[in-house]
Amino acid sequence: MQGLLKLSKLVDTINEWVGRWVYWLVLIVVLISSGNAIMRKLFSMSSNAWLELQWYLFSAVFLLCAGVTLLRNGHVRIDVFAGRFSARTQAWIDIFGTVFFLLPMSILIMSLSWPYFTRTFVSHEISGSAGGLVLWPARLLMPIGFALLSLQGLSELVKRIAFLTGHGPDPIKRHDHDAEAELAEEIRLRAEGNA
Amino acid sequence: MIALLTQNIAPIMFAALIVFLLMGYPVAFALAANGIFFGLVGIELGLLEPSLFQALPDRLWGVMSNDTLLAVPFFTFMGLILERSGMAEDLLDTIGQLFGPMRGGLAFAVVFVGALLAATTGVVAASVISMGLISLPIMLRYGYDRRFAAGTIAASGTLAQIIPPSLVLIIMADQLGKSVGDMYAGAIIPGLVLTGLYTLYVLGIAVFKPKWAPALPEEARKLKEPDGSSGTASFVVIMVLATLAAILFDRLYYVPAYPEAALDERLVVAAAAGAAFALAVAIANRSFKLRLLSRMAEQVVFVLVPPLGLIFLVLGTIFLGWATPTEGGAMGATGALLMAIARRRLSLKLTQQAMETTARLSTFVVFILIGARVFSLTFYGVNGHVWVEHLLTSLPGGQLGFLIVVNIVIFVLAFFLDFFELSFIVIPLLGPVADKLGIDLIWFGVLLAVNMQTSFMHPPFGFALFYLRSVAPANDYMDKVTGLRMAPVTTTQIYWGAIPFVMIQVVMVGLLIAFPQMSLIYKSGAPVIDIDKVKIEIPDNMPVSQPDELMRELGAPPKGKVPLDGKDAEPPPAPKSAEDQAADELQKQFGGK
Numbered sequence: 001m002q003g004l005l006k007l008s009k010l011v012d013t014i015n016e017w018v019g020r021w022v023y024w025l026v027l028i029v030v031l032i033s034s035g036n037a038i039m040r041k042l043f044s045m046s047s048n049a050w051l052e053l054q055w056y057l058f059s060a061v062f063l064l065c066a067g068v069t070l071l072r073n074g075h076v077r078i079d080v081f082a083g084r085f086s087a088r089t090q091a092w093i094d095i096f097g098t099v100f101f102l103l104p105m106s107i108l109i110m111s112l113s114w115p116y117f118t119r120t121f122v123s124h125e126i127s128g129s130a131g132g133l134v135l136w137p138a139r140l141l142m143p144i145g146f147a148l149l150s151l152q153g154l155s156e157l158v159k160r161i162a163f164l165t166g167h168g169p170d171p172i173k174r175h176d177h178d179a180e181a182e183l184a185e186e187i188r189l190r191a192e193g194n195a
Numbered sequence: 196m197i198a199l200l201t202q203n204i205a206p207i208m209f210a211a212l213i214v215f216l217l218m219g220y221p222v223a224f225a226l227a228a229n230g231i232f233f234g235l236v237g238i239e240l241g242l243l244e245p246s247l248f249q250a251l252p253d254r255l256w257g258v259m260s261n262d263t264l265l266a267v268p269f270f271t272f273m274g275l276i277l278e279r280s281g282m283a284e285d286l287l288d289t290i291g292q293l294f295g296p297m298r299g300g301l302a303f304a305v306v307f308v309g310a311l312l313a314a315t316t317g318v319v320a321a322s323v324i325s326m327g328l329i330s331l332p333i334m335l336r337y338g339y340d341r342r343f344a345a346g347t348i349a350a351s352g353t354l355a356q357i358i359p360p361s362l363v364l365i366i367m368a369d370q371l372g373k374s375v376g377d378m379y380a381g382a383i384i385p386g387l388v389l390t391g392l393y394t395l396y397v398l399g400i401a402v403f404k405p406k407w408a409p410a411l412p413e414e415a416r417k418l419k420e421p422d423g424s425s426g427t428a429s430f431v432v433i434m435v436l437a438t439l440a441a442i443l444f445d446r447l448y449y450v451p452a453y454p455e456a457a458l459d460e461r462l463v464v465a466a467a468a469g470a471a472f473a474l475a476v477a478i479a480n481r482s483f484k485l486r487l488l489s490r491m492a493e494q495v496v497f498v499l500v501p502p503l504g505l506i507f508l509v510l511g512t513i514f515l516g517w518a519t520p521t522e523g524g525a526m527g528a529t530g531a532l533l534m535a536i537a538r539r540r541l542s543l544k545l546t547q548q549a550m551e552t553t554a555r556l557s558t559f560v561v562f563i564l565i566g567a568r569v570f571s572l573t574f575y576g577v578n579g580h581v582w583v584e585h586l587l588t589s590l591p592g593g594q595l596g597f598l599i600v601v602n603i604v605i606f607v608l609a610f611f612l613d614f615f616e617l618s619f620i621v622i623p624l625l626g627p628v629a630d631k632l633g634i635d636l637i638w639f640g641v642l643l644a645v646n647m648q649t650s651f652m653h654p655p656f657g658f659a660l661f662y663l664r665s666v667a668p669a670n671d672y673m674d675k676v677t678g679l680r681m682a683p684v685t686t687t688q689i690y691w692g693a694i695p696f697v698m699i700q701v702v703m704v705g706l707l708i709a710f711p712q713m714s715l716i717y718k719s720g721a722p723v724i725d726i727d728k729v730k731i732e733i734p735d736n737m738p739v740s741q742p743d744e745l746m747r748e749l750g751a752p753p754k755g756k757v758p759l760d761g762k763d764a765e766p767p768p769a770p771k772s773a774e775d776q777a778a779d780e781l782q783k784q785f786g787g788k
Contacts, residue, residue, distance in 0.1 A: 026268055061558070097224065
């Protein structure tokens with residue numbers, strides 16, 4: 001169990017590291033997109049490559065962040081009933097869901113998208129539009145993203161089992177770091193400063 | 196047994212989906228797993244081709260290359276930056292002072308600022324958190340009814356859903372296969388009417404339950420003249436003058452200079468001119484101590500400038516045809532960033548928080564869509580859409596019966612599902628049926644958007660209530676100004692406060708069904724937002740032998756250029772390449788030849 005927990009920790013670290021770098025792309029895409037609109041207006045310049053780059057980069061954001069979002073329990077759930085279950089029952093649900101929902105889907109898409117990528121990698125195919133970008137880097141994001149997601153799924157599985165067997169803490173309660181809560185605290189302080 | 200399964204696989208699949216979802220495992224994966232599981236069953240039963248799943252990478256690719264989805268990170272990021280910029284706080288402070296001396300004034304201010312923020316950004320959280328932190332304590336301090344105060348704040352925050360720009364409307368347009376610009380145009384009047392209904396409710400409370408909504412006492416009115424008068428008259432004067440300036444600019448300069456300008460373009464330009472005039476007066480007043488304006492008037496003008504500037508960036512650029520709605524989101528986000536930097540409110544840490552939250556939020560949203568696409572691959576494969584269509588078209592009452600049933604279903608589902616789940620799973624099933632029944636899809640989309648707004652304020656799972664709960668005082672606290680001990684706001688009070696607004700929402704759905712003209716105005720050519728002319732990202736190698744086909748695909752029916760004075764529309768454009776054509780349109784619009 002300890003060995004598995006170490007592996008799980010390693011996966012968590014990898015996905016956290018990926019997430020920390022990838023989120024900068026959000027800012028970059030925002031700037032590229034407003035840049036596109038401004039360039040078109042002011043200099044009548046428009047390029048398909050820059051337009052495509054927007055969604056290439058956004059695809060990178062959501063595919064590469066799939067793992068870290070799972071780690072932070074950020075994939076939304078319907079907890080009308082589940083919210084009332086005990087922590088142990090919820091852990092059992094997560095184990096069931098990971099084994100029968102997440103992993104089959106994620107491994108299936110990963111394995112199907114690999115040839116989808118290699119085909120364009122070998123042929124150096126370029127997107128349909130004039131001046132478009134080469135396809136394979138965007139296609140490569142698919143298997144990588146789903147690999148990161150599968151790994152994180154395995155890591156979550158280990159953590160749930162550790163919790164149920166008494167080897168680890170309740171994995172769902174761990175996330176105390178919440179940006180919105182921090183922000184609310186700041187606005188509150190500022191408001192009190194004014195009053 | 197097998198035969199039963201074969202014949203009813205679609206309903207069984209749908210029922211299983213509900214069970215899968217209610218288990219509480221993340222929605223995205225439950226959806227996808229449902230699709231894969233029933234895909235395997237279908238292949239086993241010979242209902243589906245064994246190669247079914249080979250289509251999965253293409254489906255994923257379709258989601259990746261859908262650039263409308265970029266609106267999700269853009270608007271989320273903009274909302275988060277705005278929340279951190281302090282703009283909402285300044286607005287609430289000042290507008291609260293403006294309306295405060297009236298009975299119900301603070302509540303009016305909340306509705307007004309809620310609508311203004313809604314026109315600036317497309318996400319809910321931003322407004323509710325700020326209003327809960329700034330306005331709620333003041334309302335409580337001066338004796339507002341707790342339920343009324345909480346309900347007004349939560350509901351006003353959800354206006355962001357229906358007043359353009361709105362993420363809901365963008366996603367709705369995408370899922371229904373309509374243009375975002377039309378969806379915006381169709382939502383403007385319903386959004387304003389809804390704001391009007393909220394205002395009426397506040398007015399009703401102020402008149403019939405004066406104790407629930409007292410005016411600000413004398414000592415709380417901070418923005419006063421040295422002689423103690425309120426200075427409101429001066430505010431009214433500057434507003435009238437600004438409006439006059441806008442009209443004069445339009446009539447005397449803009450129309451003679453650009454006779455071809457469409458009404459929407461003129462509105463944007465005139466509004467910008469009026470705002471610039473008011474700002475110029477306010478700046479002159481402050482710098483030279485002219486005493487032309489009261490402190491109140493000056494302050495109000497100053498706080499209104501940033502939101503109006505952002506509205507120009509996000510909506511104005513779309514109306515003028517400079518940016519697509521998606522790019523409008525990016526422009527708004529850039530504007531919000533610059534504003535926050537200028538106000539020295541933005542640290543590296545706050546920016547990183549905003550980026551991280553945006554990445555996480557967009558990831559879960561897009562993954563729900565991916566899950567829904569995997570689900571629909573199988574569901575459509577086993578003719579699930581035919582089953583749904585049959586179910587819905589066999590309803591009595593034709594169009595009206597369909598609309599009523601669909602709205603009840605969405606209203607109920609909104610208790611459990613949030614807006615993204617509803618629009619990715621349910622809307623694609625409903626859209627084609629509505630179309631077949633001859634229902635205008637823009638009207639339909641706006642109707643459902645108003646309905647889904649309740650998903651944010653339904654007790655107990657409404658997000659707006661949840662946000663408000665997280666910032667409203669949960670324990671006894673000491674009021675900073677009066678020094679009195681104040682009771683907390685209980686969760687029950689928040690729930691009860693939301694209920695009248697949920698009912699207003701239902702009334703609005705009814706009004707919109709009764710008066711579809713509110714949305715259908717998008718067709719009339721009045722304020723036409725012809726965003727299609729800026730869509731230049733059409734591949735050059737697209738076959739242009741069939742210009743009609745191409746035009747239809749571009750979503751550019753002749754309505755876009757129908758002059759207002761009723762003259763004939765321009766002849767359909769010659770079959771040029773799409774890019775040339777879009778460039779021409781742009782040029783025409785700005786009169787530069």
